[in-house]
Amino acid sequence: MAVKQPDPDGNSRAEVDISAETSTGRVAGQFMGFGAMLKRWRKSAGVTQPPAARALGISVRTYRHIESGATPRFSQKQCDALAALLKLDSDERHALLLYNVGTYLRAAPTEGQPEVGPALRLLIDRQMPSPTYLSDRNWNILAYNQAMAEIWPWATEPRANLIRWALTTAEGRATYHDWHKHATVFVRMLRFAQTTHGEDVDLQELIEDVKKNPDVRHIWESDADLVEHRDGHVFLATVPTLDWRTIEIVSHVAYPAIMPDCRFVVMTWVEAEGDTQRDALGGPRDAWADETHNGERRRDLAQERLAEGDRLRDQDVRTARLAASSAHQAAALAGDDGIPLPALSRLVGPDAQLTLSPSRRNVVWAVKELSGRWGVTRVSPATVIARIQRQPLTDEHLTEMKQLVRYGLPAEPEAALSRIEQLLSEHDAEQHVLREIYKELYGPDYARPASRGDDPREV
Template sequence: MAVKEPDPDGAAQASSEQGAGQLAGQFMGFGALLRRWRKTAGVTQALAAKSLGMGVRTYRKIERGATPPRFTQSQCDSLAALFALDRDERHALLLYNVGTSLTTSSAEGRPELRRALRLLIDQQMPSPTYLCDRYWNIISFNTAMAEWWPWVMEPGANLIRWALTDPEARAQYHDWHQHAAAYVKMLKFAEATNENDAELRQLIDDVKKNPDVRHIWETENELGETRDGHVFRMNVPALGWETVEVVSHVVYPASMPDCRFVVITWVEDDRADDEHDALGGARNAWAETSAAERVQAVPARDRTSEGRADAARQRHAHSLTARLILDTAEEAAALAGEDGIPLPVLSRLIGPDSRLTLSPSNHSVIWAIEEAPGEWAVTEVDASAVIARMPQAALISEARDEVKLLTRWALPAAPDAAIEHIQQLLPQLQQRILLLREVWRDLYEQDNLLPYV
């Protein structure tokens, strides 16, 4: 039986519309979904067709279940605006037609989602964990992350800028050039999928000002989406520059699909050596092979929990408290206790939205940063972590007294124990100074520079 279509303005239906002759597309599939969205919005077929840039007859066929040409991204955006679709509906529209998900964060304007992610981040202790946006700007992190890498607490902290342009990163990554190449691959992947993104272009231009990074950019032709599953070595200042082997795990939260949730797992294994990592794969395999090849290279084998438990115990010794979110910087400073000592000069050196307060009783520093208006993220870190993060501060005359305070409270509390520790450190530091001077002299003589003084 022939079915009579409703007119564009939603006039009388065909008498058989409720009968068995109605097309299946009006009950199920994308056509039915499209029709329901349109009718809920009170929009005519003619107006819907116009927003898509097609004829009314073609649009009617789509609603009846005919297989349509896939809508483009711009057509989806136009239709979503016309029908006032919510986020889940827009997601479904895009997945059906474009085959991709939304690129904007659903956590915007929804603080409960951010709080939930903060809870998840804190629960990853003692593994360093952070959340960054699509441009690798640090959004949130846990105490372990702040302890290992204090730079995340600074205003405007950005993983890519730190890894590619900060001298600190070169000192911490083993084989920095391999890591730099991995990050360049990620930038190239982002550029290939978001070529007209102004913020991404600015980030790329900024890091390419570094000659080494520019050379890698010009010679590296591969793309890489993430560092998920990479096993690598780093020297961590908070652990006395001890070399640790870690694995990077990257996931995308459903509530913030444009962001990366990254957990850094410390792995230990007596079988790790220069040729094999702690998971049994080839050392730095991620720098040479594709992700699929890396998976095949790692043998399936049983692992005892002894190494992981020992690593967890060591990490726990370097973790203090979970991060807090407070309303004001004054509330954050009060956490240092009655003997708390403000560090205004060091706070200014970190950035305008930072507040550092020394807690002598805990030998720690309350590091607060305003992540959003009225939201101060607070992390308690060891005093030595601040010194390691700001080595040049001791050269600034107005900061000297504050650095001296931090140096004192990075030592044992008891004066005799502190003196003993200093006596142990001084010979080591003096020897390091002598070695640096020798290297300095060798470099001068090698390059025929000015005479060494």
């Protein structure tokens, strides 16, 4: 028989099944409401009611009512204090927060980059051919798949950070169409992060870095909105590694349960149709610029993928990102005929190592992670060339670049010659157009475009 037993203060206790009482007076089958769960945690920790009440900043009488069935709504600070006192594990803390604050469990900050487990790496790799990456709560890139490395190789560089790249580099600015709109959303994301972990030194450094850009500082000082993420946003981007083609991207953001502070981002993309009014999902163009992550949006099925996506789909997913214990082990993945590229490696960064694999006709791109291991991705020679070709090159750079270009061409000499002729023709046409535009801009005194190192006004 089930009854409600009043406590001495007149409050109703949780419903219990009296028929289940044992000879010892203990009750089985008690309804496990929050109060009962709290009582079990407290007793498991060997803590009495008065210390628990003090941790919460409430009276013992009020605390007793909560364990008896009253409905509390503790603040985040109270939850943290109670979790520390009762030594709750992650699942218990999660339940405590969900009941009282209504939010997911925030992971405690870690020293350096968190370790990405093999199951999560497998999930990232299996998103092929969609470019996919995992970033921490400050947008530092922790892991990525083959497509991400091929299409956006900046993600493979040491200390790669999405927002720093987007807001402070010329490549980031050239990639996003309507860059100011994107910059505004990124600033709102940074401001949201301040509300959750504003004391984080890494976040503070990121904010100071991006505010060195006058445009970003102006946005920061003139826009006070918040946004958590860019899930479902559809936007146009021009991609250097795809010969500066414009594509339309849909970003999908998820939070892995095992790393709830990290963002799991998958990008699906289609050829831009040139419609300035509607995006690829049929919605108003750039509607995301005025929305928050809470806005309701209609999502349709993704459209057909780019031919580049078809090429990546045909690749063996086992060529996705690997891990090596040392630089020597990473270089060995290029095979016995591997050719080190030290000069180009230095252009990529101090913790990067490029090794050309002639037999596989690709490049082993290795980056030393904070854990001491080396993250390894196999990329095409064209990806490396697209990443560094605008740097001033010495003779050593040019020697290594020549090797890259050769192994980026077809293996058969006749096919390689045909491809070279095609590329030269394309570049000649491009240079001819650039000269014509230069002449129009410079005026009647035009004689010839400047070669590298010349003053463009000299003739």
